[in-house]
Amino acid sequence: MSEWLPETPRTLAFPTAAYVTLAGADWLASASPHPDEMHALWATRPAAPSVLPCGTAFDVINAPALFGRRMVDRLWSDGPGSGPVAAHRGRILLFAAAGTAQRLPALLGWEEWATAVPPLLCHGSGDAVTVPPLHPCRGATGAPPADDPFLAAEEPSGPAGSRWLVAPDVRDPWLPGPDVLLWACVRAARSVAAPEQETAAQHPVSALTPG
Numbered sequence: 163m164s165e166w167l168p169e170t171p172r173t174l175a176f177p178t179a180a181y182v183t184l185a186g187a188d189w190l191a192s193a194s195p196h197p198d199e200m201h202a203l204w205a206t207r208p209a210a211p212s213v214l215p216c217g218t219a220f221d222v223i224n225a226p227a228l229f230g231r232r233m234v235d236r237l238w239s240d241g242p243g244s245g246p247v248a249a250h251r252g253r254i255l256l257f258a259a260a261g262t263a264q265r266l267p268a269l270l271g272w273e274e275w276a277t278a279v280p281p282l283l284c285h286g287s288g289d290a291v292t293v294p295p296l297h298p299c300r301g302a303t304g305a306p307p308a309d310d311p312f313l314a315a316e317e318p319s320g321p322a323g324s325r326w327l328v329a330p331d332v333r334d335p336w337l338p339g340p341d342v343l344l345w346a347c348v349r350a351a352r353s354v355a356a357p358e359q360e361t362a363a364q365h366p367v368s369a370l371t372p373g
Contacts, residue, residue, distance in 0.1 A: 182296040186246075186330030190293065193219035209295045211324045217287030220245070221263040223256045223343055224283035224291075230254025232350035234327075237338065240349070245337040247328040248294050253283075254327075255291065258338050262286070265340035270347060278351035294324040 182190065187204060191197035193214045203212060216222055225233060230247075231254060237244045246257040258266075263286025270276045285291050338346075 180298055180326055180329060182326065182329045183331040185333045186335070187296055188333050189219065189330050189335060190214060204296050208297050211292050211294055213290050213292050216263065216285045216289045216291060217260055219260070220257045220337060221260055222285040222289075222291045223258050223262065223266065224285060225254050225256065226280050227252050227254055229280050229350055229354075230256065232353055233343070233346040236346045236349045236353070237342070242338070242342065243336070244328055245335050246326070246330040248324065248326050250292060250294065250324045252323065255293075256338070256343065257330075257335075258340075258343060260286070262338070262340045262343060263289070266343055266347075269340055269344045273344070273348055275348045275351045278354065279347050282347075292324065294326050298325055 187201065188197075191200040191204075193216070194200045195215075200212065200214075203210075227249065233256065234244055234247055234254065244256060248255040248257075263284035266282070266284055270279060270282075273279075
């Protein structure tokens with residue numbers, strides 16, 4: 163494991179954020195009750211996805227690809243950034259602090275913009291998620307471009323269309339909590355609704371304007 167990961171190529175085809183470092187693998191393995199077995203699995207099958215339980219090291223907020231991308235864009239453009247983020251079968255997985263899966267739906271229920279937020283799957287204690295391979299397959303045609311790794315979030319890449327967009331690279335990554343992700347949900351919803359409201363407001367005027 164420690165001999166294989168440092169040899170991961172850092173090229174335009176495989177940007178640094180697209181693969182897991184050894185420290186990041188240690189953090190992922192800490193979610194499992196048998197971390198040594200996870201390391202052994204990854205050492206023999208580094209390009210295969212794996213399943214990890216939620217609720218201890220992390221929770222996962224699972225969003226439709228387009229809305230999830232808007233959430234991540236907001237987190238990075240307006241702060242405070244995100245934790246690890248993955249694309250899996252046309253959806254975005256945002257890794258969050260443990261406990262977020264239980265609290266976020268309740269917080270959303272109090273928001274006036276909640277109806278504009280598409281259904282989110284919140285994976286917490288008792289749930290498990292499929293995480294992408296530690297390293298994208300060499301020569302995979304679906305690797306995202308280095309300038310915008312989210313552009314191909316809905317396209318398959320590697321087994322089951324699964325890949326890291328922001329890969330874990332430290333043993334103790336910062337993870338957003340429910341308040342931060344609520345903020346991101348609301349602003350992502352507003353970014354969708356604002357152009358629609360502006361178009362609706364202009365439509366009656368344009369309809370009365372002579373052609």
